[in-house]
Amino acid sequence: VDIDDFIVSALGDDGSEGASPMPSGEAAALAPELERIREGLTWDATWDEAPEAADAVVAAIQAEQHQSTAPASAAGASTPAVGRARRAWRMPALGAAAAAAVVVLVLLVAGGRTTSQVTVDLAGTERAAGASGEAELADADGGWRVDLRHELPAAPADAFYEAWVEGPSGYTSIGTFRGGEAVVLWSGVDLRVQQVLVITLEPDDGDPAVSTAAMLRGTIDLDP
């Protein structure tokens, strides 16, 4: 039996016209592989439509290119930003225009004064490749409310996450957390003069200084 003919015959048999040729010799050795192909043709995965996500991928790449061309911070220069892909719960059909707008500035007029609100996309670093997050910064009550949503796993027992803003005077901590997808943080420093929001994994060693274990980072783009 010619192996190729056997494959064609076995795959093409629809069960209505008699059995496939009996495999023999070398062809018989192929039977398990033929079964793999047959089985593969019955899977949903073989026939499911791929997502219409080409534009979303383009947008994510452009957003990352945009971020990589932004001025590098001293601490961030050795930590390339990664992890731009966003979760479906946040934006199921990520459009090019929506994703390209890495930072959206919204000016709100409330109670006779102008407040600022900005959304910062957070990208996973090499330590958290594939992770991402988003922070909404809002000028409120003499400070800034930071609503953080992230995909980081729960911190190990001997560590915690710490959120920092980096500006001309260095890093300022705006809060710590261990887990949870949604975290509310508060910043007393004016985020208009800060350039980067960074989430680090800090060892629980009592040292208040920022560690080098950056997990997420994103550029703050608020008008001064």
Place this chain on the structure above:
Amino acid sequence: METEVLLERFREGDPDAVRELFRRYAGGVQAVANRSLSDRSLADEAVQQTFVQAWRAADRVDPTRDPAPWLYTIARRVAIDLYRREDRRRAESYDHDDGTARAAGARLVSLPPSLDQAWDAWQVRLAVDELGDDEQAIVRMQHFDELTHQEIADRLQIPVGTVKSRSYRAHRRLAAALGHLADDGEG
């Protein structure tokens, strides 16, 4: 677009090249993700992440070589990462419910149950995607819908002889594309 040119432009983030690479391989990536992750939205996320991560790594790939094995490797790794992430979340949720929170970093996580079939899913899907629409339809009805040639002919309202000739042609192409599975070490 030639593959070498395509990969060089993809590396630069050229939108047309990104879309073309996506068009060629999204089906295969989707198949790997679907076989590895039970959740469809998670699989869709894996598809996006795979292409973004491929772009990040594109400067380390030889553009003169077939990108399929490279993309498969990335797709598989992304699927594993997403599976582990969801596994951690499930375990964490369970632990919190149980009042015995433990460190996620110390947890051993399992691999996707169908990962051993990811290579077959990738290969079969890419081979199917290379078929013409009429051939695809017949192969799908024959294997996925389990119809006989006569039932396919009735459904498509074409002579059964046409179904047979298309089926033969389609399976001949599948055999040419997939006959090498016997030599692959992945499965």
